[in-house]
Amino acid sequence: MTGEGTVRLRPPNNTLNERAVAWWRSQCLLTTAVPVAVLAVLGAFIGPARTWLWFAAGALAVLGLAGTAFFPSWWYRVHRWEVTEEAVYVRTGALWQEWRIAPMSRIQTVDTVRGPLEQLFRLATVTVTTASAKGAIRIEGLDHEVAAALAEQLTRITHATPGDAT
Amino acid sequence: MSTAGGPDDWRRLDRGTVLVTAAVMAGLACGAGVPALLALAGSMPWWQAFGWVAAGALVLIAGGAGADWLRWRRTRYRIGPERAELHTGLLLVKRRSLARERIRTVDLTAHPLLRILGLVKVRIGTGEHTGGGESTLELDPVSRAEGERLRQELLARRTVGVPEAEREGTLATLDPRWIRYAPVSFVAPLLGGAAVGAVMQVSQWFGVQTQLIDWVGERVRDTPLLWTVAVLAALALVAGVVGALGLWVEMWFGYRLEREPAGTLRVRRGLFTSRSLSIEERRLRGVELVEPLGVRLCGAARVDAVATGLVKDGEDKNADHRTLLPPAPSPVADDVVALVLREPVPPTSAPLTAHPRAARSRRLRWALAASLAPVLVLVVLGLCLTDVLVYAAAACAAVAVPAAVLLALDAYRSLGHALDGDYLVARSGTVRRGTVALRRDGVIGWTLKQSWFQRRAGVLTLTATTAAGDGAYPVYDAGEHEILDFAARAVPGLLESFLERPGEPGGHRA
Structure with missing residues (x-):
């Protein structure tokens, strides 16, 4: 066990293409949009549960948008x-x-x-x-x-x- | 090279297959015929009912045998100098051909009917992961002598290049006393549960399930509930133990591990169904010493082969295709490991580097989380609903928490890795502790994983990928600097150019 000291992995040299961020963003948006749309439509048709369904749709949309804003640029920094x-x-x-x-x-x-x-x-x-x-x-x-x-x-x-x- | 005749030496399967199918169909006809006879005898004279059933049985037997005869007529195989070929199929002729140099395994199995007629089923495999079973030829059946000839011919070609064995012949034979490890495996409770399930199922078929439950209730009316449960559980467990013993005898009767002159390891075993599994040593990338908890407490271990090209599909899901030695006392297992790998000392008993304390804290945290989560749920429910649940939660915590902590400490003690000669050794697990010794030249890549928690604790998980066995063998939660150095030394020239060593001049990269 000689000279192990603080060996670490160096990051790989190349980053991905910048368009990957936009690609990930659109993927995130799509995966958020589908369930949000389903919930919203259901809410429009089912009167008694409207508040709950729309609330769920809103919460999901906020989470999805936050993820879309935050994760892709982080992924771009770490993927090499x-x-x-x-x-x-x-x-x-x-x-x-x-x-x-x-x-x-x-x-x-x-x-x-x-x-x-x-x-x-x-x-x-x-x-x-x-x-x-x-x-x-x-x-x-x-x-x-x-x-x-x-x-x-x-x-x-x-x-x-x-x-x-x- | 080939001992078979010319290139046009097409052969047929053994004619006995028609007889085997007829016998199977006859068994089936008897099984279906008796209930049918009973049902029909209610509405017509018994001789008439018998006639109908006999006619049905005859049609079934003749049909099955005829279909099999057609299959026999249309199936041919040939072992040429370059390729092994099989043509089969009635309307749509299927042609399958394997390059002989890619053939890795030739396994012979024979169920009791085949054994009576002196036949075996032969599976020739290349072990490639092409999916869809395209890489296997199945000859069902050929005569025992022909099966043996095929096995020797197909595996015996590369005698050159294999280092001459220090010890050929038998490496291990069955010691009947090993049966004591059968009941401590996980099979026993499973079989016990299955027995109870089977009794309930059968009683339901005959519509007497409620009577059965009433009858049991009648027997135990005067005994307290706790006793009843204990007695029933004990009965199920006894059934499970008996089942495990029976299964062990069926699987391992006549077990024998041999090394053949051409550098092939061969396992033969089985009471009713005899099996012969061959592994080319050239395909062996190491071995794994497996110690399930119960077996380990009895001081025993099992040895599995880590080899490329082992058949993984179909009937033997529980990986006993690769088992080289059934659970046996540790010294025996160590001996077998050393003999199989041709090493003077078994690499699996090399002294291992322990993992950092952080790995222990992580395991303790998981144990507490896993055991306290149900307790917490019970407490919350108890506070909302009834006090009984709170007591249940206390009892649950008293049992589960110490057990989980013990398992966590044992899991930490199990962790370790080392380099021993040509082998990379890694150990982990508590319920199933596995120590794998993997040839360093069998490592075909590294995967390193580090979660956010692992990064804070300064540990990471190194996984060696390989073409053999499970495909990946991990070293969990090792010190992040030490393990990189370890990996770099294990396979020289692979990881080195991606490492930075700030302490050394010139080692630093921007």
């Missing part, structure tokens, strides 16, 4: 990623922080996914899987061109590595 010659390194999470590291030689597949909202913001998610059932790494909110280049780079490196990566 980096790809070196040897490994993929990703940091995620705000309250539950998580660092994931996968060596290049063990990567099996590289997928790029673009959901409808992501397409709207010209973003993409890169998923890197290894032979472990629990070792997948996701990098969300990348600019779609960066994501494509990254996926291509990873595929090239992993193809050059021999073995079945287990």
Whole structure:
């Protein structure tokens, strides 16, 4: 146990694309809007329970809006990623922080996914899987061109590595 | 390389499968036929009823056997030099083929009917996580000799490259005294509960459930309620223990762990259904020493393999596919670990680094929260409704809090991690304490997690991901600086470039 002192993980070098904040905001807004709308409509039709339903809808809306204002910019500050010659390194999470590291030689597949909202913001998610059932790494909110280049780079490196990566 | 004939050497399954299906159908027909006979005999002469039932049974048996005969006709398999292939299906021909170099396991099982006819069911697996069972070939059934030949041929190809064994042959055999660990497992209370449930269910089928409850009530009219409950619980527990003993005998009778010359570990066991499970040592990434609470208190432990490509689906959900040794005295378990890993000393008994005190406080806090939450609910309800609940809350607190605190302290004592030679050793858990020894070259990535509370306490959870076993083996609540150093030393060259060591010159990065 020599020289352990205060070893810490350094943050990965790259941040996500700034548009990720807007993407997360719209996701938050959508997930808030649906139940709020349902409650509000129910309140409009069901007279006796109107106060309660509208109160619940209002509380939910306030919470959702507060979350929308607060979390995405925090997420943007903590989500980071980096790809070196040897490994993929990703940091995620705000309250539950998580660092994931996968060596290049063990990567099996590289997928790029673009959901409808992501397409709207010209973003993409890169998923890197290894032979472990629990070792997948996701990098969300990348600019779609960066994501494509990254996926291509990873595929090239992993193809050059021999073995079945287990 | 191949001992089979030419490339066109297609083989069929064993013809006996038709007989087996016919026998199963006959059993089914008897089971359904007797109640049907009783029901029909009420409305027509008995010989007529018998005739109808016999005709039905005949149709059932002939139909089942005929369908199976068709399946037998249409199923062929071939073990070529490159691939193992299986063609099956009546209208839609299914062709499945596995590359031989990817085959990891060949398991043989035989239920009693198959055993009488000298047949076995063979499962050939590659263990890839492709989903949908695409990576398994099932030959149901072939003759026992053919099954053995397939097993040896498919697993025996890579004799070169495996370091010559220090000890081949039998590594462990069953000691009948190990049966004493069967009742202390969690199976016993479960089976007890199941027995009570079964009695209630069957009595309901026959519409006598209320009579049954009345009868029991009659028996115990003069005894106090507490006694009744205690006696019934004891009866259920006895039933559970008997069941656990029976299950143990069925599962582990004739158990034998062997190492074969080609570098394969083989477990054979089973009283009625015989099973033979083979694990290629090349696929072994380590072992896990598992000590459920009851078993641990008796000084025993179980050994599980941590290997890639083990079949995880289907009948054996409770992971006994990977069990190399049933619960046995700790020295025996340690010996088996050492023999299986070809190490002079078992890595699982290496001295472990303890975790910081913060891990203990966290566990104590969880224990208190978990045990006091129901107490609090009871107290609040009691204050609102009736005093009885407050007494119940006091009793609950008196039992649950000490138990939870004891478990929390034990959980903290269990925590530990170490590097021992080629192995990363991590231990955790109290109700199921597991000590995993994972080959360092089997680690294919790290995950580090730190919640807000963990950050304040200066601890974090390191998870080693691997292709084998559960896929991830965590080291909970370790000191945040120490564990990073540990991970960097465990797999050189992976974590190092992402660490900063402020104390060292040049180690600091902006």
